[in-house]
Amino acid sequence: MESAEELQMVEVELLKSMYSENELTFGKCESSVDFMLNLNFGEDGEKVELAVQLSPNYPIAARPDVMIRCARVNETEVNRHLRRFVDGLPMGEAMLHEVISWIQGTISKYAHTVEQPKGADNGKGEDSLYRLWIFSHHLYSTTKRRDILALTKRFDLRGMSVPGKPAIIVVEGWTRSCESFWEQVRSWNWQRIFVKHEETLEAASSLGKFRELILESANGKSGDLSQLRDVLEGHGLGGYFRKMFNLC
Numbered sequence: 001m002e003s004a005e006e007l008q009m010v011e012v013e014l015l016k017s018m019y020s021e022n023e024l025t026f027g028k029c030e031s032s033v034d035f036m037l038n039l040n041f042g043e044d045g046e047k048v049e050l051a052v053q054l055s056p057n058y059p060i061a062a063r064p065d066v067m068i069r070c071a072r073v074n075e076t077e078v079n080r081h082l083r084r085f086v087d088g089l090p091m092g093e094a095m096l097h098e099v100i101s102w103i104q105g106t107i108s109k110y111a112h113t114v115e116q117p118k119g120a121d122n123g124k125g126e127d128s129l130y131r132l133w134i135f136s137h138h139l140y141s142t143t144k145r146r147d148i149l150a151l152t153k154r155f156d157l158r159g160m161s162v163p164g165k166p167a168i169i170v171v172e173g174w175t176r177s178c179e180s181f182w183e184q185v186r187s188w189n190w191q192r193i194f195v196k197h198e199e200t201l202e203a204a205s206s207l208g209k210f211r212e213l214i215l216e217s218a219n220g221k222s223g224d225l226s227q228l229r230d231v232l233e234g235h236g237l238g239g240y241f242r243k244m245f246n247l248c
Helices: 004-018 075-087 096-110 142-154 175-186 225-234 238-244
Strands: 024-026 033-041 046-054 065-069 129-136 158-162 167-174 193-201
Touching: 004 033, 004 096, 033 096, 046 096, 046 142, 065 075, 065 096, 065 142, 075 096, 075 175, 129 175, 129 238, 142 158, 142 175, 167 175, 175 193, 193 238, 225 238
Parallel strands: none
Antiparallel strands: 024 033, 033 046, 046 065, 129 167, 129 193, 158 167
């Protein structure tokens, strides 16, 4: 019986033979295989990005972590249906070709007129500044981390992401943009993720451009949370550290 690694290699080599280097781009994650595949749909050749991450146990004991990004479709809906499709695929068999075929055959059904990404009407007094404190059981996936950064750029959000176990995501911006960000992030495949605290702001904080904060770690997994506390205190947000970890 072939190992998961051997089965993955066969699928990856097949994809390399089917798509050019401009269409298929591999990441640098050492613990798993991750790549971005550019597809097209519609008469205008609208671009669709498929982000894929394969755990070491795929396809024998795990399914692929996949997500679609496209400005011309309802991403939340299409990714929800894509995950449902993937969950129905038989374990132990190649799934990537099935995923790609599903996208090519159904993506046009999700096309719509896209919302303004940077907070519609944010200059008309109909929206207010908002901040979300999001708590996750863990965040290691390079795909999720990359997509979080892409979404914050798309929705013009400030704040930070702290990957690891546990993981913290802080975003602030116009209310509608924060809500759109959360709607998409929560639809991904998480062990556990929820909004720990939310608030309306009178003015933006000093958090600045959204960034990833990597905490130094002694064991390679769990970072030193005191570093996060120090960063928040430096921005005048030290009290939220206690709220996030139920210390008050």
